[in-house]
Amino acid sequence: LIDSLKSIVGPKGFLDGDDIDTRYTNDVMGTPGGTPILVVRPSDTDEVSKVLAACHEAGQPVSTRGGNTGLVQGGIPDAGEVVLSLERMTKIEEFDVQGGTMTVQAGAILQTVQETAEEKNLTFPLDLGARGSCTIGGNISTNAGGNRVIRYGMTRNLVLGIEAVMADGTVINGLHKLVKNNSGYDLKHLFIGSEGTLGVVTRAVLKLSPLTNGQSVALCGLKDFNSVVSLLGHMKGALGPSLSAFEVMWQNYYEVAFKLMPGGAKPPFETPFPFYVLVESQGKDNDKDREAMEEALGEAFESQIIENAVIAKSDAEIAENWKIRDLSAEVGASMRPGFTYDISLPVEEMETCFAELKAELTEKWPDHSLVIFGHLGDGNVHVFIKDGTDTPDKGAISECIYRLTGQHQGSISAEHGIGLQKRDYLHHSRTPEEIALMKALKNTMDPKNILNPGRIFESPVNKT
Numbered sequence: 359l360i361d362s363l364k365s366i367v368g369p370k371g372f373l374d375g376d377d378i379d380t381r382y383t384n385d386v387m388g389t390p391g392g393t394p395i396l397v398v399r400p401s402d403t404d405e406v407s408k409v410l411a412a413c414h415e416a417g418q419p420v421s422t423r424g425g426n427t428g429l430v431q432g433g434i435p436d437a438g439e440v441v442l443s444l445e446r447m448t449k450i451e452e453f454d455v456q457g458g459t460m461t462v463q464a465g466a467i468l469q470t471v472q473e474t475a476e477e478k479n480l481t482f483p484l485d486l487g488a489r490g491s492c493t494i495g496g497n498i499s500t501n502a503g504g505n506r507v508i509r510y511g512m513t514r515n516l517v518l519g520i521e522a523v524m525a526d527g528t529v530i531n532g533l534h535k536l537v538k539n540n541s542g543y544d545l546k547h548l549f550i551g552s553e554g555t556l557g558v559v560t561r562a563v564l565k566l567s568p569l570t571n572g573q574s575v576a577l578c579g580l581k582d583f584n585s586v587v588s589l590l591g592h593m594k595g596a597l598g599p600s601l602s603a604f605e606v607m608w609q610n611y612y613e614v615a616f617k618l619m620p621g622g623a624k625p626p627f628e629t630p631f632p633f634y635v636l637v638e639s640q641g642k643d644n645d646k647d648r649e650a651m652e653e654a655l656g657e658a659f660e661s662q663i664i665e666n667a668v669i670a671k672s673d674a675e676i677a678e679n680w681k682i683r684d685l686s687a688e689v690g691a692s693m694r695p696g697f698t699y700d701i702s703l704p705v706e707e708m709e710t711c712f713a714e715l716k717a718e719l720t721e722k723w724p725d726h727s728l729v730i731f732g733h734l735g736d737g738n739v740h741v742f743i744k745d746g747t748d749t750p751d752k753g754a755i756s757e758c759i760y761r762l763t764g765q766h767q768g769s770i771s772a773e774h775g776i777g778l779q780k781r782d783y784l785h786h787s788r789t790p791e792e793i794a795l796m797k798a799l800k801n802t803m804d805p806k807n808i809l810n811p812g813r814i815f816e817s818p819v820n821k822t
């Protein structure tokens with residue numbers, strides 16, 4: 359099998375033995391995987407198809423790898439797997455400026471796609487901190503969310519067509535450019551968000567939007583969570599579709615993040631607030647956007663929804679306001695050995711859920727620290743928990759937060775996926791019938807269970 363895979367991809371297309379370094383075994387957080395028997399780096403769809411056909415024939419498990427920025431250990435290989443890396447499939451194949459679409463190979467880097475679109479006054483609005491390394495194939499396979507979901511939706515909303523290779527090597531060419539296409543099942547959705555367990559995404563048609571040149575950003579201080587919810591409703595009504603971000607920081611996040619701001623930044627407010635909200639609008643013109651933001655926040659102040667607000671007056675101030683929200687990775691690192699959680703909750707359940715979480719943490723781990731922030735506009739919050747002991751019990755803390763999330767009709771994974779990391783907790787968000795249907799799909803599309811086996815749920819068939 360190894361010889362045959364090597365001959366399919368040619369000398370530039372594989373790594374073996376000592377040439378396989380940690381780039382192909384560990385994840386972005388340094389979590390180690392097992393040693394693969396071979397890394398293949400196909401250069402086109404045909405090679406991917408032949409590689410998978412050979413692996414299928416031999417019952418050989420395959421671990422697919424994009425930019426390796428996934429956060430749930432879905433892309434780290436088990437010992438003995440073949441790693442299939444899309445790193446040589448980075449071409450932008452077609453840019454239809456008129457139609458507002460771009461057709462790319464799955465290994466194209468998100469930032470390259472963004473920059474290419476902007477050269478023609480268009481935007482691919484998916485945006486996340488890992489933009490410089492993550493790939494379109496990875497974004498599609500994890501249905502990535504990010505900063506602008508409130509306005510443009512998740513990756514699922516930004517993809518018109520997909521080409522994917524099934525486990526047995528069959529190529530499903532669904533590279534459609536149509537917005538309306540109800541001719542039977544919309545098969546692209548089988549591959550979006552299925553974390554490489556149902557097929558390998560090889561190419562995609564991306565939907566572009568007009569580039570917005572204007573941007574206005576404000577930081578608001580609020581007295582309680584009800585005010586945060588009221589502000590969200592108010593800003594949606596006042597700014598309409600130009601509302602592009604609504605990021606909430608609980609005081610516990612804001613205080614830790616502010617201390618980490620580079621260059622001794624001055625606090626924008628004289629007094630602290632229980633909640634901080636970063637609101638962003640993106641329109642056609644900076645001045646008009648700022649006026650609309652001022653008017654909307656003026657009304658919110660009159661109605662006592664917000665206590666105070668500062669509106670950024672320059673690009674530097676916009677960057678500074680975003681900086682505090684973008685320091686999340688550093689805040690997480692400062693809380694080690696702690697754990698980070700990416701969950702979704704209905705907005706009306708959040709306050710009660712977090713009060714119950716706080717009470718349970720206090721009872722079990724009196725010295726714990728809890729930090730909460732997130733994209734509240736789409737119900738997604740990130741939670742950092744450090745239990746304050748010398749022997750942190752990740753399993754017990756995870757069970758606690760995921761159980762409460764399930765009880766409050768939330769999702770244990772808002773945007774990062776399940777991978778290996780959340781596999782044991784899937785039942786908190788999905789019914790037994792839903793999980794059974796997922797397994798039935800997996801069995802149909804990958805009967806020998808060779809694609810990312812064991813990720814998302816226990817393997818439905820025995821590993822070969």
Ligand SMILES: Cc1cc2nc3c(=O)[nH]c(=O)nc-3n(C[C@H](O)[C@H](O)[C@H](O)COP(=O)(O)OP(=O)(O)OC[C@H]3O[C@@H](n4cnc5c(N)ncnc54)[C@H](O)[C@@H]3O)c2cc1C
Nearest residue numbers: 424425426427428432487493495496497502503504554559
């Ligand atoms: C600093 C930072 C910030 C982040 N911010 C966000 C955020 O705001 N929102 C968000 O949603 N995520 C975020 N992430 C997580 C991550 O960036 C996304 O999940 C991203 O979409 C993964 O893309 P990737 O190319 O790195 O995929 P990888 O990490 O390589 O793979 C992720 C999963 O997809 C599978 N996969 C990869 N490529 C393919 C393919 N072509 N076909 C089939 N399966 C494939 C892999 O097997 C694996 O299961 C962040 C990560 C970091 C490090």
